[in-house]
Amino acid sequence: MSLDLQKILESKRALRRNLAARPVAEKLRMLDALRERELAIRGGAGHCGSSAPREEPAAYETKAKN
Amino acid sequence: MAIKEVIQTINQMQADGVIECYAIGGAVGATFYLEPVATLDVDIFAGFKSEPGSLIVSPQPVFDYLKARGGTVEGEYIMIGGWPVRFLPPGTPLVEEALKESVTKEVDGTPARIFTAEHLAAIALQTGRAKDKARLLQFVEAGALDAARFQAIVARHGLLDAWRRFERQFLSDTG
Numbered sequence: 001m002s003l004d005l006q007k008i009l010e011s012k013r014a015l016r017r018n019l020a021a022r023p024v025a026e027k028l029r030m031l032d033a034l035r036e037r038e039l040a041i042r043g044g045a046g047h048c049g050s051s052a053p054r055e056e057p058a059a060y061e062t063k064a065k066n
Numbered sequence: 067m068a069i070k071e072v073i074q075t076i077n078q079m080q081a082d083g084v085i086e087c088y089a090i091g092g093a094v095g096a097t098f099y100l101e102p103v104a105t106l107d108v109d110i111f112a113g114f115k116s117e118p119g120s121l122i123v124s125p126q127p128v129f130d131y132l133k134a135r136g137g138t139v140e141g142e143y144i145m146i147g148g149w150p151v152r153f154l155p156p157g158t159p160l161v162e163e164a165l166k167e168s169v170t171k172e173v174d175g176t177p178a179r180i181f182t183a184e185h186l187a188a189i190a191l192q193t194g195r196a197k198d199k200a201r202l203l204q205f206v207e208a209g210a211l212d213a214a215r216f217q218a219i220v221a222r223h224g225l226l227d228a229w230r231r232f233e234r235q236f237l238s239d240t241g
Contacts, residue, residue, distance in 0.1 A: 016101045017101075019102065020101040027096060027097050028173060029068075031069055031094065031097055034104040035105065038104050038106060048206040056195065060154055060193060
């Protein structure tokens with residue numbers, strides 16, 4: 001096995017291009033699956049439980065005052 | 067758990083006159099243009115209607131509408147289709163413009179209102195968290211932006227310095 005970094009990076013770029021080009025409905029289903037996996041990894045509730053993890057919200061509003 | 071259910075619910079909410087308009091932003095909005103990246107919630111930007119006899123615009127009717135249909139409120143989120151959904155008013159001129167110029171895309175026959183790629187990228191530049199910068203980089207690397215349109219948005223909303231910093235930090239060949 002050889003470690004050809006350029007080849008690995010190009011392969012990753014190709015995978016990303018391929019994923020981005022998939023139909024939107026399929027990509028949204030992937031988001032559903034990714035969230036399920038993220039919740040499982042974090043040990044949070046996989047349903048509507050109040051212990052479900054949340055992300056740090058983006059500060060959309062505070063920037064208005066700048 | 068299905069984002070499509072979120073979209074259908076919001077379309078129905080708009081058809082029922084609870085909100086005037088909406089557009090999906092954040093990571094879910096970006097998924098319409100880029101490869102999917104894990105996210106835990108859905109950001110919906112909405113034009114709320116003022117309540118009868120009041121000039122004050124409030125998201126309360128949205129919460130009342132969704133709670134009456136089985137939605138549960140958790141802090142600033144409401145759960146729809148297993149996803150925590152955050153309803154946000156257009157709080158900056160940039161987001162106001164993004165909402166006004168949002169586009170319709172089809173998801174298996176269901177229409178969804180989405181920010182344009184250029185507005186999503188400009189909002190990511192403005193909010194500026196690490197994950198926002200990563201998303202902006204994704205947009206650039208994927209060639210998903212109309213450069214002239216993006217530059218015009220950046221200039222119009224006072225983000226030129228932020229963009230130059232971003233370019234120096236992430237897009238400079240010399241590092």
